Amino acid sequence: MDPALCSELLSFLKPETRADVRAQALEYILGVSGTPEGRQSLCAEPRLLQVVLDLTTEQSAHVAQDAHHVLVNLTSDPTTHKSLLGHVPTLLPSLLTLLQDPTCPFSDSTCTALCNLSREEESCQSFLQTLKQEGLCQLLHMLCTPKYNGHASLDYLGPLVCNLTQLPEGRDFILDRDRCVIQRLLPYVTAGSTVRKGGIVGTLRNCCFNHRDHEWLLSDQVDLLPFLLLPLAGGEEYTDEEMESLPPDLQYLPEDKERESDPDIRKMLIETVQLLCATAGGRRIVRQKGTYLIMRELHSWERESYVSRACEKLIQVWPRPFNLGFINRF
Template sequence: MLSDSEAAELLSFLTPATRPDVKGHTAGYILGLSGNRDGCRFLRARPDIIAALFALTSDPSAAIAEDCYRVLINLSADETLHQVFQEEMGLAQLVDILCTEGYNPHANMHYLAPLLSNLTQLPDARRFLMDKDRCAVQRLLPFTQFEASALRRGGVVGVLRNCCFDHANHEWLLSDQVDILPFLLLPLAGPEELSEEDNEGLPVDLQYLPEDKKREEDPDIRQMLLETLMLLAATKDGRRTLKDKNVYVVMREFHRWEKDPKVTSACEKLVEVLIGDEPDRGMDNLLEVNIPEDVEEKLKEAHAKEQRELQAEEERRNQEDDEQTDIRQE
């Protein structure tokens, strides 16, 4: 691994004034480091490099900014670095940048969403977002339908799913102060014509949807949305709200449309909760049931895999867009 003098030299290249080609080469090198355990261990001990990378996410070069984001996403998957990220970056700044359109005209900032998703695995990060005076989580809700980027949509849905693990906030999340439910349901709702009775039971934003209404195209994001609803249904008050808001009707039509077996299975589990009897006494809150360590570890691995797949899909789409642009220019 790099010596202290080599690390200092590396850091000296991560400044806004450094030549673009040198900055690009250095960011690419660090991206490679962040892809393996030893490299992450080295970067973990260098918060100065992490801070420099974050500063370069505003670089005029989109390629450099995106490489820096990829490094930060890789590092944020490591729980031992969550606290470092909170102190070097500041969650308030992350949310502001993500929610400010055109914050950096040279980079689209979509990579901030999965970064924030990784950080909200930490209870302190979730507490920040769900502070009732900050209204941070409310600012993120519209991005569940952000058409320009599956990476941003998926990252934000991941944030909301993480927040819903804190069952003490379910009542607030489902209340008029946040009103999270329509933002989770709309991506799953389609153009099917419903009866007047079915429509009237739904949240207002879900009633009488237009004929051209489309569902979320990414199956991984659809599954995460269902998992988030399932978390809300894990508490007695949450189940009551989902039933009162006629969520079953949306799930009924969604189940008829869905073709992905994995997503269909997640939908069926939610429907079982919505139409089934209440759990036995002592099981009212399913989130308070102890989860074996091996199961919890598998859930974390699955989450990390989802983020990597979303990132890879986003990169593929960006490459296709670039190729189409080159063709048009020729």
């Protein structure tokens, strides 16, 4: 950014400047942040970035909202993350404070910016270091507390937690057996918005990369499998023998039972089940609990080819008789 332009914008954004002038200057910055070139130029100006961050708590709702939108735009570009975190060391702590405030009217934008910042491994590592275990506990509390903020849905907490579990430290926290964290997440596999559900399912999928925890996840202590299969199940009829092989929560479902409507979430659910089949013990438990039946009916119903392929890929990890029976059906 031209130094003269930057200085002019900084002068317009001073607290003593007229409110309408400050608002217009911030609107200009918001427009600049909407292009890749503009984001790069803004991220090269530490003083301007700090002022934008400070304006997120401005008394004027319009100004504060625009400041949040600027940060959402800036963080949407992964190439800006290193500059943002380097030039504005207070960025993560400040955004976390805003997010945790149950009265903040812009927490959805704050959550989106933090979700953006946690997508890449390097910035996610910085996020976890800032958050620490106490902050993680608070995020999970917010995620599992209906109407934590009366002004915001906080749906992007789901993807945010999912991003944190791309790192071993994040997965270890969710899988801590003394905290019972993962058990608190399971009801949200079928509840809430598509964004929230997708984040929760993504979190479960990431956690299933920890093979050492599969036996525990499939045990009665967590009983993960029925939560993964229920959104994939419809109201099909089964023989008595088949019905008995299913977990209780999947038996005698109503005829009008609907499957998860989002194909990407359906695919993630199938992939999570497949990850649980990475060990011989996991494959045995998954097979014994009637998963084949759910996949068989899902495959018949499924209209998205990429989800159907995920079904077929899962079946291929089972013994040949199951594999052949499944393929001969189509």
